[in-house]
Amino acid sequence: MSRLDVKICGIRTADALDAALGAGADLVGFVHFPKSPRHLSLADAPGLVARVEGRARKVALLVDPDDALVADVVSAFSPDLLQLHGSETPERVAAIRAAFGLPVMKALPVARREDLARLPEFAAVADMILFDAKPDPGALLPGGNGRPFDWRLVAGLDVARPLMLSGGLNADNVSQALSEIRMDGVDVSSGVEDAPGVKSPDKIRAFVAAARRAAGGFPDRPARDETSQTEMLRAEPRQGEPPRAEAAQGPEDLSSKVPAS
Numbered sequence: 001m002s003r004l005d006v007k008i009c010g011i012r013t014a015d016a017l018d019a020a021l022g023a024g025a026d027l028v029g030f031v032h033f034p035k036s037p038r039h040l041s042l043a044d045a046p047g048l049v050a051r052v053e054g055r056a057r058k059v060a061l062l063v064d065p066d067d068a069l070v071a072d073v074v075s076a077f078s079p080d081l082l083q084l085h086g087s088e089t090p091e092r093v094a095a096i097r098a099a100f101g102l103p104v105m106k107a108l109p110v111a112r113r114e115d116l117a118r119l120p121e122f123a124a125v126a127d128m129i130l131f132d133a134k135p136d137p138g139a140l141l142p143g144g145n146g147r148p149f150d151w152r153l154v155a156g157l158d159v160a161r162p163l164m165l166s167g168g169l170n171a172d173n174v175s176q177a178l179s180e181i182r183m184d185g186v187d188v189s190s191g192v193e194d195a196p197g198v199k200s201p202d203k204i205r206a207f208v209a210a211a212r213r214a215a216g217g218f219p220d221r222p223a224r225d226e227t228s229q230t231e232m233l234r235a236e237p238r239q240g241e242p243p244r245a246e247a248a249q250g251p252e253d254l255s256s257k258v259p260a261s
């Protein structure tokens with residue numbers, strides 16, 4: 001049994017990061033997507049992520065990145081985990097994972113049961129699955145919209161990967177969500193903000209505390225000091241993949257990448 005992972009996403013200031021780390025968040029997410037109010041540039045990332053100092057796992061969030069962008073972000077953000085939040089195919093998820101040697105969390109947008117049709121394909125290649133509300137057609141952002149979906153759609157899934165819930169969570173509803181469905185982690189962005197992109201340290205603390213309280217309320221669920229699912233994630237080569245040393249020389253030579261802007 002593992003304990004609940006709590007992820008605070010869309011961090012771009014030292015205050016917000018310190019609040020998340022101080023509250024005991026397991027994962028801290030950094031968005032690199034210029035259309036987002038939470039965009040963290042390649043230039044600003046190294047100074048901010050250095051504050052993490054091993055106190056949480058760093059997640060770099062990208063939307064349909066090409067290899068050059070992944071390489072730049074890996075270099076600037078030193079992530080422990082890549083979150084792919086666009087319309088990446090299972091093949092693309094596998095290729096990024098193999099080329100960069102990092103675990104990948106694939107976000108799946110959910111509005112109806114049919115949206116889970118490709119879950120087995122994604123679960124076969126990703127290290128973790130994140131369920132998020134499906135945005136309206138034409139929405140500016142594919143995630144981070146603060147809207148919930150019907151959590152019951154992702155209840156009782158038989159998936160051999162850690163699962164994380166997101167979409168409109170906040171300190172007031174996370175307990176309800178966790179009482180209805182079983183998840184390995186919860187992820188929040190808008191629900192700990194005062195305005196889009198403006199994190200509230202108080203709301204961050206309240207969310208982490210509420211999630212921990214909720215998780216502790218289930219006798220068959222994890223205690224605070226147990227290992228979490230994501231702590232154990234390693235991007236081990238899978239069957240049919242080339243050994244990592246060969247893979248890293250694939251699309252890009254990562255060692256030559258320097259953050260630009």
Ligand SMILES: O=C(O)c1ccccc1NCC(=O)[C@H](O)[C@H](O)COP(=O)(O)O
Nearest residue numbers: 009036143144145146166167168189190
């Ligand atoms: O946060 C963004 O601006 C963003 C932009 C592009 C893709 C994904 C984005 N955010 C994803 C998240 O913050 C979370 O993983 C998740 O969607 C929860 O968001 P929220 O409903 O705002 O809590």
